[in-house]
Amino acid sequence: MHILIVEDDQVARDYLAKALREAGHTVDVAVDGLAGLHLASSIALDIAIVDRMLPKLDGLALVQSLRATGRKTPVLILSALGEVDDRITGLRAGGDDYLTKPFHMSELLARIDALARRGESGNSEANTKLKLADLELDRMTRRVIRGGKKIELTAREFQLLEFMMRHSGQVVTRTMLLEGVWDYHFDPQTNVIDVHISRLRQAIDKDFEKPLLHTVRGAGYSLREDE
């Protein structure tokens, strides 16, 4: 993927660029908002990572200007602000995702992956039937079948599985799940998400030889066919 990083903090920028290059992406960097906007509107990008507070042109203004020119490049906003409604203003300005500093690289990588593959996977928004290996989920009838056998799920487990299937093959972090499935943005002190996942795993993997729901150490979970 071709990724643009607009970040004025050198340490953060260098590490981000290095980590993304190591993950196999092509990376461009800009150190202020104006340079960032110039790059973002002149080259074909898969993703832009934009710091919220930038010299010359504020991160939010950058995203707004980019959207005004009709560019739909997915944008991940990095913020060092107070949060709560800063997230809302960030998303309203045209950002696609929002991450507060400090963050784990695994969190950022999972989020860019999700952003880049949004809409491209076979399990996109429009599909009423989601499929992975012998697991099938029907959004209309709200039925889940694996290997021809019907699986009983609670409403929330169903939503959780739907989210995982939409992101199948990707790493999904706990905060992504809490945001995507529950629409909450906080760090629970207890491992609430892990318990929900283990229940879902119990329901879909227990009676089958090949597990589909995998734990990715230090990052989160992944629903995928292999291994």
Add this chain to the structure above:
Amino acid sequence: MDQEQRFLGVLGSSPFRIAVVYSIAFALGAVALLGAVYFAVSEVVDGSTDNLIEAEVQGLREQVLVLSRSDFIELIEQRSQDQDVRGAVYLMVDPQLRPVAGNVPAWPKIAADQGKWIQFKVSVPFGDETREHEMRAQRFPLPNKYQMLVGHDVQERQDVKSLMMRGLIAAVVLTMLLGLGGGFWMGRRILAQAGAISAVATQIMRGDLSQRLPVRDAEDEINTLAREINSMLDKIEQLTLGMRTVLDSAAHDLRTPLNRLQATAEAAMSQLAPASPERRVLERVTTEVDRMRSTLDALLRIALAETGTVAREAVDLSELVGSMVELYAPVSEERGIRLESSVIPGVQVQGSRQLLAQALANLLDNAIKFTPEGGHIRVFLRQGGSGPEVIVEDDGPGIPADKREIVLGRRVRLDQARKLPGSGLGLSLVAAVTKLHGARLVLDDAEPGLRVALKF
């Protein structure tokens, strides 16, 4: 219901109360003034008629001694017809009380114990009809058991008196009505202004600092007060925005180095073999960064809630409480704790969904942390006396009554909690979020355990 309440509100307003007091004072004044006039006038009128009758009686008593019966009868007839003496009545009766002479058709019924003065009614022609007129008279015996009645028509006098009495009552009623009506009108006016002011004040207290009190053109006390409060609000808004700016730069200045620390540690870790001791040290560094981050997040959220500069929206509290319970149900079950809930549907509040969720999460995290295996946690959303109430109660060790105030302060952890993880900011955040929403946070004994109530 609403209208009735508004009506009752006006009755309780201070202008109305003042008006009631003044109306009563004025009415008493009117009673005293008109009453004095009434008594003075009646005394004059009554006295003059009575004197007239007394004189006439005296005259006739003298005449009867000197005149023959026929002359006396003639005198009576003459006097009865005399138009000059308007209203004078005479009646002479024989021992059987049959009229002999005079202008009264029949001897009135007189009670045995009646004194000197008697009052009776006589039908008097009045145009084409007759009218009952009140008469006042004295009687005296004549020779041969004949009797004489001399009196006067006092109807006019009665009319004057009752007219005055009616005037008096009308004056009192009118004074009261005008006073009360005026008071009601003033009360309503003041209440409308005060209501507008308190509505805005409520919005301002909930954090919408852009609101200003309504000011009319008039130069009265309330408008002057409203103007002064508005300029005070301008200052508060500036200060709050200033605080928000300070908060944002503090957040930025703390998050940026933390982010560098995290990045540097991660960059170094990626060069190291998974199980190397150096890597373990760096992992500890990132764990500490995580801990600092969550403390920082909590502090910033508390500060944000306290400055009141958080955007508000309509929050479906029923949905929120329901989904938080559902989020925490599996984890509590895994720890052998029963999480029960009772949530009434359709409850909405104005506020921040994320902060309310964080507050509720802190309460549930706490409850799970302190409730022993086999214990219970109960979550309620119910309609309290003044509004909705969210209640989280557990049957853990609870908080002693004398420490409940203290734990709401920042970073307080009671001894028994020191061995458990947590920043000690959980309840402070709950308190700040509760205050932001104009709600009350009440810690109570759940017998046994802790009951935390958010009363909206």
